Amino acid sequence: MVDAKGNAADTPLRTLVTVAEADFDIGELQVWLLTGSGKEGAVATFTGYVRVDGDGMQCMELEHYPGMTQSAIEAIVAQAAQRWPLLAARVVHRVGRLHPGEQIVWVGVSSAHRAAAFSACEFIMDYLKAEAPLWKKEINDAGEHWVEAKDTDSERARRWRGNDGE
């Protein structure tokens, strides 16, 4: 990706988005963000876990829209790469049945400097939560229910508009 801000200009952007049932190894993912160019000065990552809520939740089911979930996240990554001079970006989102304590999502970006890495990682996660077609259903002793979308999630994505994040 040629970037007007400079230091990623002669290194092709490395990106990969995975939507799958399989668990992931954070160490392997982080190494993948190092492109071999030696230009990475910063890697920022986010890991989301299945959290126990107050209702005795046993597990959750993550549903996705095959094809669209991946392309929607790829579009979010592309937006981040236009805003910040990234070297690599990777997103993994799990689907299917997940239990408390399990990893559910991972976002990682590398860049020359920390400001871009921090901002791009948060931007990708905020937009993923607000826009990627994924739905959580919680299963507990009493039965099951779909998680309701939170206004705070769409607000977090909205605040990036009209703000270059730097």
Place this chain on the structure above:
Amino acid sequence: MLRIVFFARVKEQLGCSQLELEWDASLATIDAVQEHLCGMENGQWREVLSEANIIRAVNQTVVTGDAAVCDNDEVAFFPPVTGG
């Protein structure tokens, strides 16, 4: 032929994950497709499909407003997203 797909709560409430509709000029916009679906199952689908916060997509891209729908398109209806 239009391919119609539903996800998550919408899919469960309708008891249907996908169906096919013969396309004709009366189904040239997503509002028209949605209204047609609302009339199915003796109108029992209307309540689910007329929820104000329902999200609509054509060919796996979310649309706002009354987007065009053409033959062979894939049209999706789903609730607000809760991933991450």
